[in-house]
Amino acid sequence: MSTGPGPRPRTVTVPVEGELDHESCEELVRAVTVHLAARPQVEVLRLDCAGMSLCDSMGLSALLQIRRDVDAAGGRLRLDHRPAHLERLLRLTGTADYLLADRPD
Template sequence: MSTDPGPGPRTVSVLVEGELDHESCEELVRAVTVHLAARPQVEVLRLDCAGMSLCDSMGLSALLQIRRDVDAAGGRLRLDHRPAHLDRLLHLTGTADYLLADRPDHA
């Protein structure tokens, strides 16, 4: 997992590589939490999922937590370069609309 400031001063990109599972999901959530705390002006958090080889239920839980944290910080979450297996998981679990929406409805 690596990070860079992204294309704009208010964008952070986090590269997600390998398996996002029970062994690695905490590290990703922690990295995002650190970025949001260090740069409260971040408007867009991009997770680059191109290198993700697997996402299990704990990985999905981590993505949902990250979405809630980014929303609470007033930012937007982008899941870039999603592999087919991640898209399938999001659609099968009914989480695609929430995780991929620009800003979810909180009605």
């Protein structure tokens, strides 16, 4: 959770555990959708990737979908504790800048 001066940003953290692949990606997107719907005032959605053991192309597709959903809800997406394999995937696919950038205004 981020702390600091001024009002604390309203933050939700969703852990991503295990393999993010064609079997698990829908579940993650759904979980995020539920969070966004339940807390319309959320400003920052954090995906904690520390426990992510694998991310395949469907997993990446899910992250891109989540980015779109968070943008549409007016929030910001953060991918925390990115393992090396995820960094590599984001770099290879040229999606790092898009996924990690602040929302374009």
